[in-house]
Amino acid sequence: MMIRIFLLLGLVLLVASFPLLNNWLSNHSGKSTTLDKDAVISIVEEYITNYPQRVIDLLTTGQAQAERAELTENIKKYKSELEDIAYPSAGNKDSKIAFIEFFDYSCGYCKMMFEDIKQIIKDGKVRVIFRDFPILGESSLKAVKAALAVHLINPSKYLDFYYAALNHKQPFNDESILNIVKSLEISEEEFKDSLSKNSSTIDKMIESTRNLAEKLNIRGTPALIIGDAFIGGAADLSTLRSKIVEQQEQ
Template sequence: MKPFSKTLSALLIAGTAMVPFAGAALALDDQQKKEMGAFIREYLIANPEVMLEVQDALEKKQQEARVSQATSGIEANREAIYASASDITLGNPKGDVTVVEFFDYNCGYCKRALSDMEDILSEDKKVRFILKEFPILGPDSMAAHRVANAVRLTAPEKYPEFHRALLGGQTRATEASAIAVAGSLGISEKALRASMVQNPNDAQVRATYELANNLGITGTPFYVVGKEAVFGAVGHQELSEKIANIRACGKASC
């Protein structure tokens, strides 16, 4: 093996940091760069597991960054997270543990996670569950959430049933389907449409978007349990464990 190849092999195997290595590469002549490229290609083909290790390391680093941003954002935005007048509370309004869920009516994962919320509320009468509408999946979602806001304002006692029916439905949530669901619950379409004109939820949605940006939310569902961010539809068991942890040690992860 040539001295250059020996040096490069040692660098790769030892996992030398890329910044110093990149600086050294700038000093190479064309032939050395060509040789380096060929060697790297040969090495990666012979050791493809390296790419998986790199991918895993990248994902871990990105997740750590998301968690860090979310944790800081939760601490700085507690009022907006836990005490917004535009949110709906299910379960025990004076519960000892609060779970906040950001959701979109057209989010498939949110639909599957609906049963997680239902199970928690049926099993644990001390949990407060806050629903934070976060329409991010296009105009249909925005329109469906606009109807939902009108339901909250005109018939708040029927919102929980409306929410379960619309989110649990198999068809795409739109303005028409949301109004149809509301109508099936005896809510006046005329009253809904008047509310949608008089009390649009534009400011509410903008506030939720700003909050989501501060928390680093990129998808739904997204939960806040205590002071901890929970990304994705993690399931009934994990959410229940975090609730139990808060009671046991004051934190979602003991």
């Protein structure tokens, strides 16, 4: 069905462009020139029938390029939201390059990447901003609320929670989350007080991240924004460092 839609779209675009093609030919040949529409359509239909994958590839590539250009513009448009200082961050606070990670604590690929993120922070070339983006159910939401509660108690403790939570191999529950919190030398009473007292702030932070992800058409994790470059999905340390260098050279 999708193949037929793509082919039909290509044919429609061709027919719609006939007036422009005729004008172009007339202007460049110096005399009136009219294309035989039926003959050209027949040729195009034959080409589409014989080489459907080529047509699909061209249309898909064009769509991907358009989406990429739109995303780049949106990254610039929402720069102030992406770099909101209210959200947890680490690394070089004075860097002009922001490295924003949309992630979920239950995401397997996010867990695979956290050692590389740790190294990026140690490299000290960028300011890493964490956008906790719970998309994998209630377990993820519990972890995110806990992370932000810790951040609001003591921002310097957030990164330790981030590392511990991404290193956690099982689904999150109240007990496992509390164990992580206690390992940060935050008492149960202080933690629960932050969850309660800051519940409205935490909910707004999560909702803001969800809204921002929707504006940027981010639907999965991890999603990384480095300067004005976007990486959808996991990337290795070499790729991350290369992207940072590219942004530094701009």
